[in-house]
Amino acid sequence: MKPSSQLLSDILDDVRPLIGKGKVADYIPALADVPNHKLGIAVCYNDGEIIRAGDADEAFSIQSISKVLSLTLAMQNYKADEIWARVGKEPSGQAFNSLIQLEMEQGIPRNPFINAGALVVSDMLHTRQSAPRQRMLEFVRALAANPHICYDKVVADSEMQHSDRNAAIAYLMRAFGNFENEVVPVLTNYFHYCALKMSCVDLAKAFFYLANQGKPLGGARAILTKTQSKQLNALLATCGLYDGAGEFAYRVGMPGKSGVGGGIIAVVPGEMSIAVWSPELDPSGNSLAGTAALELLSARIGRSIF
Amino acid sequence: MKPSSQLLSDILDDVRPLIGKGKVADYIPALADVPNHKLGIAVCYNDGEIIRAGDADEAFSIQSISKVLSLTLAMQNYKADEIWARVGKEPSGQAFNSLIQLEMEQGIPRNPFINAGALVVSDMLHTRQSAPRQRMLEFVRALAANPHICYDKVVADSEMQHSDRNAAIAYLMRAFGNFENEVVPVLTNYFHYCALKMSCVDLAKAFFYLANQGKPLGGARAILTKTQSKQLNALLATCGLYDGAGEFAYRVGMPGKSGVGGGIIAVVPGEMSIAVWSPELDPSGNSLAGTAALELLSARIGRSIF
Amino acid sequence: MKPSSQLLSDILDDVRPLIGKGKVADYIPALADVPNHKLGIAVCYNDGEIIRAGDADEAFSIQSISKVLSLTLAMQNYKADEIWARVGKEPSGQAFNSLIQLEMEQGIPRNPFINAGALVVSDMLHTRQSAPRQRMLEFVRALAANPHICYDKVVADSEMQHSDRNAAIAYLMRAFGNFENEVVPVLTNYFHYCALKMSCVDLAKAFFYLANQGKPLGGARAILTKTQSKQLNALLATCGLYDGAGEFAYRVGMPGKSGVGGGIIAVVPGEMSIAVWSPELDPSGNSLAGTAALELLSARIGRSIF
Amino acid sequence: MKPSSQLLSDILDDVRPLIGKGKVADYIPALADVPNHKLGIAVCYNDGEIIRAGDADEAFSIQSISKVLSLTLAMQNYKADEIWARVGKEPSGQAFNSLIQLEMEQGIPRNPFINAGALVVSDMLHTRQSAPRQRMLEFVRALAANPHICYDKVVADSEMQHSDRNAAIAYLMRAFGNFENEVVPVLTNYFHYCALKMSCVDLAKAFFYLANQGKPLGGARAILTKTQSKQLNALLATCGLYDGAGEFAYRVGMPGKSGVGGGIIAVVPGEMSIAVWSPELDPSGNSLAGTAALELLSARIGRSIF
Incomplete structure (x- = not known):
């Protein structure tokens, strides 16, 4: 099910109360200075449409x-x-x-x-x-x-x-x-x-190849084979969320990768790539509100790999 | 794609040469005595059909x-x-x-x-x-x-x-x-x-609820909710294969669980539950030929969660 | 140098202010109930004399x-x-x-x-x-x-x-x-x-064989050979004080063994065996005031193995 | 008891059969090239006399x-x-x-x-x-x-x-x-x-201060206080021989320090400093024949700290 812009907006509203309950990465000043209230989400669907909400066009440090x-x-x-x-x-x-x-x-x-x-x-x-x-x-x-x-x-x-x-x-x-x-x-x-700076929209587009059997957005030739794309998703599902991969699979149920800048990308193979951003992290180092947003999205569109 | 009995048979033929390259669990005599050449597979499809090949009806120790x-x-x-x-x-x-x-x-x-x-x-x-x-x-x-x-x-x-x-x-x-x-x-x-003794057919049937949103074979009422079923599949995908979960996801791409008796169950959510049996284990303690059979099945029917 | 009863008494006075700064073992009630102000010391010298001070005749749980x-x-x-x-x-x-x-x-x-x-x-x-x-x-x-x-x-x-x-x-x-x-x-x-109950005097006497090349107090025949006695002292010096053996060697400089009941025995090979008792422990599980008393004794009589 | 030159010579003869049973350090070529048959010992006694045997005057890499x-x-x-x-x-x-x-x-x-x-x-x-x-x-x-x-x-x-x-x-x-x-x-x-190059004689002389309450050979002023010297000996006794300190204390019974060049220094506080050299090491990284020589010396002169 293709999420609407309204659905994404509603999800951001629902997770916004989590802001203040996590911790912005502070091991370097450049990360510590990012405003903690930033919150964005973007989806790149398999028909090429980009759906977005919140600070989805603002670039941040993608880190891991x-x-x-x-x-x-x-x-x-x-x-x-x-x-x-x-x-x-x-x-x-x-x-x-x-x-x-x-x-x-x-x-x-x-x-x-x-x-x-x-x-x-x-x-x-x-x-x-x-x-x-x-x-x-x-x-x-x-x-x-x-x-x-x-x-x-x-x-x-x-x-x-x-x-x-x-x-x-x-x-x-x-x-x-x-x-x-x-x-x-x-x-x-x-x-x-x-230190690459990318927005949620950039990320959702960039990782569309993982939702599309190795073929990037816009019909260019595949950058990975179908098998490689499947393998990479498997690696993300088991190892992509630091020491919180099991919890992420349990709650969200999508292959994903997080960064301490507060971004997370996730994939529904065959259907869409997703990027969220909220700078505050949980104890495992994954975006607190970002994970919650992905969990809500998975539940509301009824999509996960499980 | 529903696998045929012939396909399952072919897969068993293709992995049979692996027998002799693993090691039957020998920490108790009752397991060490199982003939190493046993090889079976069964699929329980979402239309209720059971497809099987090899020693799919012979009961073995399901262990973990x-x-x-x-x-x-x-x-x-x-x-x-x-x-x-x-x-x-x-x-x-x-x-x-x-x-x-x-x-x-x-x-x-x-x-x-x-x-x-x-x-x-x-x-x-x-x-x-x-x-x-x-x-x-x-x-x-x-x-x-x-x-x-x-x-x-x-x-x-x-x-x-x-x-x-x-x-x-x-x-x-x-x-x-x-x-x-x-x-x-x-x-x-x-x-x-x-020490439960079950055959591949027993196992494929028993674990059909994980492929069917919590509802067991035969239309009985759900034993887990849809959400619980999804969560359990997530746990299997990240933790079900001992310290070989990443490799299994990479090669097979299905939630699964193995036992040192040589059995493995795996699930394609929404579509089928699968059980394989081959007593020889790889160094991680997972069935060597069983894993290979699941890998071939995944490739040939083009099904995985990734 | 043989310590006098007065010297032992002075040492106890000097370490008594430490009482209150450690922690009585409390994993079983029978130990937790021991009054924390108990403080005793006894020396068994190689001429057979027992010198003592404080609660040296009161039995306690010798533990390790x-x-x-x-x-x-x-x-x-x-x-x-x-x-x-x-x-x-x-x-x-x-x-x-x-x-x-x-x-x-x-x-x-x-x-x-x-x-x-x-x-x-x-x-x-x-x-x-x-x-x-x-x-x-x-x-x-x-x-x-x-x-x-x-x-x-x-x-x-x-x-x-x-x-x-x-x-x-x-x-x-x-x-x-x-x-x-x-x-x-x-x-x-x-x-x-x-759970053996012994007093400082009992312990000083009992471990005199380690100060006397394997021969117990009273001239009975050796219970260990001279070499075995030396070896046992070596083991005590390197392993006798849990994960505080290095600190104990640095401060006290004698082979010793502690127990969570607050007792410590120590040995000056060839010269004397010593027992102290104070129930409060340091973070390594060794008697806080007991270790301090042995440190003072070592310094004042000018005896250690180093 | 002051060891004689003959005693040291006899000890080297007794341990020489061990050569061939250890392993010369080979992580850098410069150490791997040292002939494995080198064997020397020197004692610096508290009367100033240097007793020596074997290759005691040949310099080697003192390493740790x-x-x-x-x-x-x-x-x-x-x-x-x-x-x-x-x-x-x-x-x-x-x-x-x-x-x-x-x-x-x-x-x-x-x-x-x-x-x-x-x-x-x-x-x-x-x-x-x-x-x-x-x-x-x-x-x-x-x-x-x-x-x-x-x-x-x-x-x-x-x-x-x-x-x-x-x-x-x-x-x-x-x-x-x-x-x-x-x-x-x-x-x-x-x-x-x-990479300091020193002979057994150099080492025995250099470490005499540990046998002499901090005062180096030749009556110069103390480089460590009496207490510091005692403390340093305590550290050597518990930590000086890598993960073989307990075994060394058990067999030799002296504070000591080894190097992967095959040298070991040891101390009988108040009496003598000792240096041995034999390049082949035991699995803990301590000189095999060197440890054996110190064990024999300790036994034959009846000196240890225990």
Whole structure:
């Protein structure tokens, strides 16, 4: 069932009372300064229509949502075996930035959506791409059909200044032989990917390929095969929401990926891609009102993968 | 797409070469003695038809598949809040019988499908049911429309004689105040549930309610609400395959639950329930050929939740 | 330098202000009820003299100090290789009752002074002694030359009623094949050992053999060889104070063993055995004022092993 | 009892058959190339005499033995409270280079003799010393009365090229706010300390202050107070031998510190300092024949701290 603009608006009204009950990410000033009352949602339906409500056109820092984009690029540049020899496909059962499991499992990250896994993916892109940051920008601009998408340099620089834990993760993987390039340039790229500024509308458009068997909006040729698209959705369903993937599946029932900027993208395969934004996070690091909005949407349109 | 009997037969032929490459569970003699060449599959389609191939009518020890049945009974007897205060909904990222995470997380098991979680569920049933073993038998006989389903006493007794680790898990939860009854009678029930003998046909029929919004085969009244059925499928998708849930989602793309007896049940919501059986296991403890058969089935009928 | 009774008295006065700053063990009522102001010290010097101050003649629950006695009995009944194949000699770096390390190290406890290790030792005694509780009583009465030493049945029973975590530990070791007997009778013995009631004077006398190359007070024949006595002191120095062994060595500099009843025994090899008692514990579970008293004693008589 | 040169020679003969049963450290080529048959011992007695046998005058890479020197310098430059707020005093119960415990304990290393702890100490020296490498060289040359002691640049450079894990440790501590300086210069200093080349004779002389209440050989003024010297010996006894401290105390019974170059220093407080060298290591990373030599020495001269 295609949601109407009114339905999206009603959902935002219903979840707005949650604002004030979460916590805006504050580990870097550039994120802490985002007004906590921002709230937006956009749906890209399989007939090409974009439905939106609230602050759906305002760009924000997509943060870890970028991990899906970098993995998609890696899937274009590497054979499946090459990727999955260096990173797993299982939920971590631990915090997204923990080194404990990484050491116990010999430097092989559990999945590509925790920091360690996304750093390995960034390392892979660094090896095979000549200008990874430029390439990512072109990729996402094309997907979202928006040539104005850019990196937030203030955010990227700020992340780099608070990069000690991610540096520790990268060096630990290097120690296990699972990191090919110098740490600093890969970290720099990684933080740029995280610092992409996109709106809900941009995101809903950009991730439509996951709802459309690998084919992006506008009829361009597939960027992933049908099978790859299905596989990526499977990874999102089991590993996309940090250590809250089970709860998200239970409540929302869609493959999804969240970022600490308060954005979440979700997919109803074959039907639509969705993006929500509300900066305050729950204890697992996922947007509090954003998750609630997706839960209401799933219930009201009667759509989930279960 | 409804699979034909011929399709199922072909799939079994295609995966049969895997036999010999896994390992039959051998921690109790009663399981180790099962011939490794057994191979069966059954589908219960939403028009009521049962399609089958191979050893689909031969009963085997369902083992951890019973954890779905006991959770279903708990969902009938307890409010959601009561259940989820005592057990989580997240993948564990660890072996199914580990005590490490259980101690670190203060006696609250990660999900109801690892041993600790299923023991908590069994403890809950013990508190509110007068004859839990008899009740389970009636429940599963009705679901599968087979009055001959019974417990394999030899397996149940043998499990009890090798129960030290599960006893340790139960006592640790008692120490954290998350276990209400005496350990021995709850363990006894738990091992009986695991010792249920059912065929692929029995299992496909019994779990049809998960493909049918909570309504069992034969039009009886719903045993779970539509929402509960969706939630249970979500839990199976993220936590149902031990520490191999991500890989299973990636390859098969259906909610499922495996047992060390070599059985796996899987669900295409709205369409069909499936059961496979092949006793040899992969390193994660899931049926090797059974998983491969489900992967082929998913590909050939073009059905998955992603 | 032999401490005088006055010196001991002065030390108690100096540490008495610490009372109120620790926490009496309260996991069983029988321990929680002990008045927190109790404070005693006794020294057994190598000329046979007993010097004492404060509540040195009042019996209290020795708790984990008994782990040294049971290990001593095991060293009499088993060859060294037999013991150290089942329990390690290394500090644990973890809480005394944790199961995490025990599972990671395959059921082999780190040392005989954490609960898991003492349970293995109790299991060993159960295998080779016909009446372990009676035997322990005779042993300790002879060592302390006090036929009135007995078990506090209220404490032993209360421990048994709160034994879930220790049961979990024992069952986990059974699961790894490192526990030979039924869990309940071994736990019963173990809790009786812990429930021995002894005074500081009893303890100083009883452990004089560790200061005297294995020979107990009163010239009886050695209960350990000179080498065994040295080895046992080494184990106490590295593992005797739970996860506070390093701090105790740094401040006191003597091999020692504490119990949650607030007692600590310590040894200056070749010269004296010491016992202190003050029920309030520090966060590591060691007597707060007791440790301070030993630190002062070490400084004022200029004696430590370093 | 002062050991004779003949006694030392006999001991080396007795342990020489162990050569071939251990494993020379091979994580950097410069260490892997050391001939495995090297074997030396030196004692610095409290009358000033140096007794030696075997390859006692040949310099080797002291590696982690340098951690005692850097801690001694930190004890001269910082108040006790300043040091022990940033590093603990407890045995780790884990591998010397693990990040698991470090993350669980919020970036506070367990003790100054595991890598993380020594890196914190190096960071402290970097903050308060203007030329830390030069200062260390002067310090150790004076202690050993040997102006020819120097850094092995090949070793230091090679360590730096294999420094990923130590970099990970340092960055993780920085992430927890327990590292003040840039990582690279501190690592550079740390690896230089490890790359000090000293002979057994140099080491026995250099560490005589630990046997002499803080006063170095030759009657110079104390470098540590009597209390500090006692405290440092206590730390060595509980934490000096990686995860083999308990075993070393049990067998040898002296405070000591080992390095992966195959050296071990040990102390009989008040009487003598000892250094042994044999490059092959046991599984804990301590010199196999070196430990055995110290065990024999302890037994034959009847000296230990227990």
